[in-house]
Amino acid sequence: MKTGRLSGEAEVTDRPIPTPGAGEVLLRVAACGICGSDLHAFRSDPGFEWIQPPVTLGHEFSGTVEAVGQDVHLVSPGDRVVPIAIQGCGSCDFCRSGVTQLCPQRELVGLSCDGGMAEYAVVPEWQLVPVPSELDLGLAALCEPLAVAVHAVFTRACIKPGQKVVVSGPGPIGVLCGMLADLGGAEVLLTGVERDSAWRLPAAERVGLETANLSEAPLEAYLRDGFGGNAPDFWIESSGSVRALGSALESVRPGGKIIVVGLYAEQMSFYPTSAVRRELDVVFSYSCSYADYRTALSLLSSGAVDPGPLISRYPLRDARKAFEVTGGGRVVKAMLVP
Ligand SMILES: [Zn+2]
Ligand SMILES: [Zn+2]
Numbered sequence: 001m002k003t004g005r006l007s008g009e010a011e012v013t014d015r016p017i018p019t020p021g022a023g024e025v026l027l028r029v030a031a032c033g034i035c036g037s038d039l040h041a042f043r044s045d046p047g048f049e050w051i052q053p054p055v056t057l058g059h060e061f062s063g064t065v066e067a068v069g070q071d072v073h074l075v076s077p078g079d080r081v082v083p084i085a086i087q088g089c090g091s092c093d094f095c096r097s098g099v100t101q102l103c104p105q106r107e108l109v110g111l112s113c114d115g116g117m118a119e120y121a122v123v124p125e126w127q128l129v130p131v132p133s134e135l136d137l138g139l140a141a142l143c144e145p146l147a148v149a150v151h152a153v154f155t156r157a158c159i160k161p162g163q164k165v166v167v168s169g170p171g172p173i174g175v176l177c178g179m180l181a182d183l184g185g186a187e188v189l190l191t192g193v194e195r196d197s198a199w200r201l202p203a204a205e206r207v208g209l210e211t212a213n214l215s216e217a218p219l220e221a222y223l224r225d226g227f228g229g230n231a232p233d234f235w236i237e238s239s240g241s242v243r244a245l246g247s248a249l250e251s252v253r254p255g256g257k258i259i260v261v262g263l264y265a266e267q268m269s270f271y272p273t274s275a276v277r278r279e280l281d282v283v284f285s286y287s288c289s290y291a292d293y294r295t296a297l298s299l300l301s302s303g304a305v306d307p308g309p310l311i312s313r314y315p316l317r318d319a320r321k322a323f324e325v326t327g328g329g330r331v332v333k334a335m336l337v338p
Contacts, residue, residue: 004319005057018114018121019122025124031141032115033334035059039326041057055110059109060142061116061141074125081130082141084129085108086101086106088100088103089104129143129290132297139311142333143293151285152173153180153184154292165233175200175204175209176307183305186234190210198330199329231253235248235251240263249275249282255278261285313337315337319336
C-alpha cells in the first residue's frame with residue numbers, strides 16, 4: 001500500500017498492509033487532512049524534534065473498517081469511523097474524566113505512532129467514533145479540526161448570540177472557529193495579513209465570514225465598520241503569532257475574554273496591570289475530547305456546518321505537492337485521498 005511516510009525525509013513509499021493485533025482494527029482510509037503539526041514534522045521545525053521517524057503521518061482521517069483483530073467487540077467490517085487523534089493512557093484522572101488530551105502519557109496518532117496518510121491504517125477499537133450514515137467520509141475527515149474548534153468555541157468559550165468576536169488567523173482552525181461562533185449567533189470578524197489575501201481570506205468569505213486584511217488597514221478601521229466602533233467581547237487567537245495575542249489583550253472590551261488556541265514558537269512579554277484593570281479572562285484551549293468529536297460529527301452530518309469550500313483534494317501520491325501548497329498558505333485544508 002502507498003503511505004505518506006517521514007523517514008529522514010518525507011516521501012510516499014510502498015509498504016505492506018499492516019495486520020491488526022488484539023483490540024485493533026484495520027481501516028481502509030477514505031481521506032486524510034494535512035494539519036499544521038504534520039507540516040512542522042515534514043519540515044523538521046524546532047519543537048518537533050521528539051518525533052522519531054520512520055512514522056506514517058496523518059491524524060485527521062476517516063475510513064471504513066476492513067478487518068478486525070482478536071477481541072474486537074465495538075466495531076465490525078463495513079463500519080464507517082473516524083479515529084480520535086490523541087490516545088490517552090486510559091487510567092489517569094484526566095483520561096477517566098474524559099479529557100484525554102491532557103493525559104501526561106498521551107500519544108498522537110500520525111506523530112508518535114503510525115497515522116492515516118496511507119491506504120490502510122491500524123487503530124485501537126476504543127479510539128474510533130462512528131460516522132453517521134448520511135455523512136460523506138470525505139467530509140468526515142474534517143472532524144478532528146472541527147472538534148478542535150468545537151472545544152475552543154463551545155466547550156471553553158461559551159459565546160452568546162449578538163456578541164462581537166474577532167478571530168485572528170485564517171488557517172483551518174481559525175476559519176472553523178469563526179464558522180462556529182457565527183453559527184452561535186455572534187458577529188464575527190476574521191483577521192489575516194497580506195499573505196492570506198490571495199487564498200485563505202477569500203475562502204473564509206466563501207463560507208460566509210467577514211474578513212479583515214490587517215496589512216491593508218488597521219484593526220480599528222475594521223472594528224469601526226463591522227462592530228460600530230465597539231471593542232470585541234471575545235477574541236479567538238488561532239494564528240500562533242504573539243503579536244496577534246498582544247493585540248487581543250489590548251483590544252477586547254473590559255470584562256472581555258480571549259481564547260487561545262494557537263501554538264507559539266516565540267515567548268511574549270505583556271503588561272499584566274492593564275489586563276487586571278479590565279478584568280480580562282484568558283482561556284487556553286488544547287485539542288479536543290471524545291464529546292467534541294461527537295458534536296463535530298453531528299454538526300457535519302446535519303449540514304449546520306459545511307466546510308466543503310475549505311477543502312482542496314490531492315491524490316496521496318501527490319502528498320509532497322499538497323504539503324508545499326499548505327506550507328505556502330495556498331489552501332485552507334489540503335486533503336489527501338488514497
Ligand atoms: Zn490536526
Ligand atoms: Zn491518561
